[in-house]
Amino acid sequence: DVKVTQSSRYLVKRTGEKVFLECVQDMDHENMFWYRQDPGLGLRLIYFSYDVKMKEKGDIPEGYSVSREKKERFSLILESASTNQTSMYLCASIVGASGTGELFFGEGSRLTVL
């Protein structure tokens, strides 16, 4: 079974703190994604990566950065957390382009910024 693991399920941080969200997949997938999920808004793409050290902005990249130093690991970074970044963050991976295949999701990281 494909497994996408998000190391932190629940986090509480203070405004201005730096936050790291880690995601690891075990199926040698090229493409990895970070989404943000908010009620009534569905999932919105923050960043994606199609190869090691490669990254592309999604629809809402402001306030976020990413790192992909190894193929299996894709990190989302909030340089200075703000209260409007309180949300559920979902990581996903896929073997090729996401146009026709199946995305595999982690269980999510719920971040609260006070």
Next chain:
Amino acid sequence: AQSVTQLDSHVSVSEGTPVLLRCNYSSSYSPSLFWYVQHPNKGLQLLLKYTSAATLVKGINGFEAEFKKSETSFHLTKPSAHMSDAAEYFCVVSISNTGKLIFGQGTTLQVKP
């Protein structure tokens, strides 16, 4: 521009009755369409996908969806709801030339005993 609209934010059915979750899409290209399900405190799981083969697509757990190009719809159905179907469902369209996905706003399905 590509977009997807789920017509109901919340659907409530009784156990054993049919389920209909509605989705309309807009796409300049021949789209790929997906339905994903998210159970409470879980990640999303693929239910089914349409990628220009048969217009009636069968998925897991008895769900199916029909691609209707003339109506730009991809509604999700199930003949008989089960309590375990209670979850949030997302309709998703693929932007063919980029491989990016656009998610609908989600429909919460409640199943009453």
